[in-house]
Amino acid sequence: MDREYAQPLDVPELARFALMSPGHFSRSFRAAFGETPYSYLMTRRIERAKALLRLGDLSVTEVCFEVGCTSLGSFSSRFTELVGESPSAYRARAHDEGAAVPACIAKIHTRPIRAGRTSGGRAGTGQESRSETPPPPVA
Template structure:
């Protein structure tokens, strides 16, 4: 790997780590690009190249993944969880949740109550990720790379 690409990847990881730490805060491409020391357009292109999805989709998945955890482990109202993971509208939260998980947050909570899972295996964790077979932000492997 060239030194330039390695430097770019490190800066992208810095921005992804910012998303992972502050997923509930309002984050825009400009702020993330600044963390990666890139222009917003270049950042968006490079992020998708390296992680396989645009920064906004990665952030949505992180928020939904956290919401899934809270729905399984906390007895808080769905609206509170919605705001706690960074959504400002419960309608948007429900729509994104349904699109990525396949059911409403309330239905997910009900379904999760039926399953007693003591410690998730890596298979179970992968299977329960929002979006199904997506790499969920991990670098895609290419043949010959």
């Protein structure tokens, strides 16, 4: 799912691959990751959209379709819900503060966090919820 985020989500196909029924797969996925397969996929799409918007080469509409969303309205609503600002506002503001940070570290600190998670992070990973604010520099 992480690699094929731009493809449509097919829970029955994923369940067949995992040798489970679709219902059992969805319940097991939620228990492991703290969210449904669809929510997880949308988080990956928004994560990728943020990276594309920071580059500034594509319009918001182009980014929407590039990450696998088929509705600009739904994409904008979900982006705003997860990031706290519209895709246009996110694209318009400066993103220079993270330019010197390695991509793997920036990804951790800019990961969209879904509100309302009961576990406070991903189940079993020890990751706590993070905000958009990067950590203070290490002296």
